[in-house]
Structures are given as C-alpha cells and as structure tokens.
Amino acid sequence: MHPRHLSIKNFTYSLPDERIAKYPLPERDLSKLLVYKNGAIAEDVYRKIAQHIPENALLVFNNTKVIHARLLFKNANGATIEIFCLEPAGENTEMASAMSQTKSARWNCLIGKASKWKEKKLEYKTDDYTLTAELVERTPDAFVVEFNWQPEHFTFAEILDRTGMMPIPPYLRRASEEIDQSRYQTLYAQYEGSVAAPTAGLHFTENVFENLNAKHVETEYVTLHVGAGTFKPVKAETIGEHLMHAELLDVKIETIKHLLSAVSNNGKAIIAVGTTSLRTIESLYWMGVKANLNPACSIHELEVNQWDPYDIQEPVPAEKALQSLLDWMKKNGLQKMICKTQIMIAPGYRLEIADAIITNFHQPDSTLLLLVAAVVGDKWKEIYDYALSHNFRFLSYGDGSLLWSNPPL
Numbered sequence: 001m002h003p004r005h006l007s008i009k010n011f012t013y014s015l016p017d018e019r020i021a022k023y024p025l026p027e028r029d030l031s032k033l034l035v036y037k038n039g040a041i042a043e044d045v046y047r048k049i050a051q052h053i054p055e056n057a058l059l060v061f062n063n064t065k066v067i068h069a070r071l072l073f074k075n076a077n078g079a080t081i082e083i084f085c086l087e088p089a090g091e092n093t094e095m096a097s098a099m100s101q102t103k104s105a106r107w108n109c110l111i112g113k114a115s116k117w118k119e120k121k122l123e124y125k126t127d128d129y130t131l132t133a134e135l136v137e138r139t140p141d142a143f144v145v146e147f148n149w150q151p152e153h154f155t156f157a158e159i160l161d162r163t164g165m166m167p168i169p170p171y172l173r174r175a176s177e178e179i180d181q182s183r184y185q186t187l188y189a190q191y192e193g194s195v196a197a198p199t200a201g202l203h204f205t206e207n208v209f210e211n212l213n214a215k216h217v218e219t220e221y222v223t224l225h226v227g228a229g230t231f232k233p234v235k236a237e238t239i240g241e242h243l244m245h246a247e248l249l250d251v252k253i254e255t256i257k258h259l260l261s262a263v264s265n266n267g268k269a270i271i272a273v274g275t276t277s278l279r280t281i282e283s284l285y286w287m288g289v290k291a292n293l294n295p296a297c298s299i300h301e302l303e304v305n306q307w308d309p310y311d312i313q314e315p316v317p318a319e320k321a322l323q324s325l326l327d328w329m330k331k332n333g334l335q336k337m338i339c340k341t342q343i344m345i346a347p348g349y350r351l352e353i354a355d356a357i358i359t360n361f362h363q364p365d366s367t368l369l370l371l372v373a374a375v376v377g378d379k380w381k382e383i384y385d386y387a388l389s390h391n392f393r394f395l396s397y398g399d400g401s402l403l404w405s406n407p408p409l
Contacts, residue, residue, distance in 0.1 A: 004240030068164030
C-alpha cells in the first residue's frame, strides 16, 4: 500500500500527561534505553549503550545547534507579544549566512498575540543594543518579520543569544528555565539553526563516547536544522493529506564518502542517532538516485520531495546511489551538499542506508511515529506498550530506544 492511503488512526496510542518528561534527569546518560532487535525487547540505560552497538559500527549524529528562537516584545500598552523565529525569509535560506547577518535580517516567524501588534515596529532595548521588529507580510503558514538592530556590528546569532529564550517543546507546558539552556542542547551541537533539539542525542555524554571509541565504533556528523514542523501533528485522516515540512540539510563530501565506505563494507552497521539523522542519510540516497537518473540535473532537481521514495520507479543499490551523488558533486565543484528535503519515512518505506535508529519515544499521530513504524513495522505497538508499562519517560526529555530495522520479508 502506498503511504498516501494509510490512516493516521492506526498510528495513535494513549499517552498520559504524567508519562511526559517535563524535565531532564540529573545525568544525561542515566536515561533508560529500550533495545529492540529481531523481535525481542530488552532494557538498559544509555550509559551502557556501547554494549548494544557492534564493533566498527558507524553512528551518524546531527550536529545542529538550537537557537534562542523565542523573542518577547512589549507593545505600547505593555502586552507581551512573542515572536518565534522559524527560518530565514527570502531566497537566501542558507543558515550560516543568515545567522552571520549584521544590521538587519528577515525571518519567517510565528507570532503569539499577533492581533495586539498595532504599531509599525516593536522595540526591545538594553544598555548594549536596541532591537526592532517590523511586520512585513503574512504568508499562509507564518509572518515575515524584519529585524533591525544597533550597534550594527552584532550578528543576528549574537542578537538571538542575548535576547531570545530556548524554544523548549510546547507539550512541556512550562516556561523555559535555566536548566534548558544547557540540557536542551547536545554536547556536540555546533552549527546554529534549529528551533528544536535533535533529542536522541541529548543522552550522549563524554563517557558514552569513550565507551563507543573503545569498541572502535566510528562517528560521523551531518547537519539538518530542525524546524517547528517536527511538532506538527497529522490532523488529516490519511497520510496523503498531510504536507510534510521541508528542512535544509548540510553534509560535507567527506561524510558522504564515509557513508559510501560503510555501505560498501558488507556487514558494517550504520546507525542513525535521531530521526533527523535518519532522514538526512536516507535523503542522500534519493539524491543519489536522482543524480544517477540525470547526471546533468540541477541542485533544485535533487531536492527530495515528500513522495519521491515511493514514486521513483528506478531505485539503485545504496553504493551506486552515493557514488552517483559524489560524482555529481565533483562535476559541480561542491565540497558540501546543501539541499532541502521533504522526505516522509512511513510504513512502506525500506531503509536504504541505515540499519538502525536511536530515538526517543514520540507523540501519537505524528510523522515521527510513522518513521518508527517504517523501521520496525507493526512491532511499534508492542514496543510502545512495553515502554508505557515499564515506566519509560516519553518525548524530548524522556528515555529512548535503539531500534534495529526488521529484515525485509
């Protein structure tokens, strides 16, 4: 069955509010770990995850960094208006460039209490700088806001860091606190641009990395900036009526070569740490398929659309796809692959690059749960029932799992 026809009611479950982890545990790697492999479920803690990873495996992490995306302004009457920065507006959406802007920047934003924004500009002033926000236009999904600041030498990244708050998930139903500044960020976060953390990586500590290194487990890093769409529930009756959010991936050519080496080495496990890492490396596969079909295609034509994995009739082995992508990059003089992906991984999808995923427990009726179901099939129900009945903590600050893909029938 094509995923378009899947009913979302088959991918829901009852999640009591008390099972949602409102705060992180005192130590990152003491979160519980559910391990699913070959139909069996086991239980451990992240501190011992290396014991469940094969020697010489390759773990792929998302090194995006969460920005302080929530800005609070006051209108002339003293009412608070929240501006939530989503992504750069306009043609240049490359995140590194947008974050290094000085003087002014335009972003697509969500606005809380937008009806109270009557002034031409809102102002936020400190002893060190002044920031103004002007509403430029309303789009179907967001507002375009132009920010200007003085002194002009500050970058937008610096302005956000000084002014904004950490955008913890709305389902935590609490305000951002001091603990979130460090704990809603992975230890290896490097490139600013996400409005939500790649939460599977929140459990990894220096001790965990040392244990993995002792088993000769290799690590690799991709960048996919997580958008607010990750929290968007599927409200339509069928998956085909849901528009998957697009995100920008940024992957170095050396990383793609590393993935190619791994898939060429039969028996070497590739494990994606988080749904965003999985979506990134699987997107690279489909970009390679497109490059193989049309070596003269543009980078825009390489973008992965929502249904490409189910509609493209000429897939190729992973080794050939990645080599085709490398050949395309070399032909076009690129050292990095920066491209949008809208890939939806849902039941009916077969993993092409990854063998397993490390991930938290996700919301009912979500594309993230669909992704889990694509990896383990109908076993997702048994896995989630086990987690609920064995006191696992759910969602961003909760516990997690190591899920090995079911072999194809």
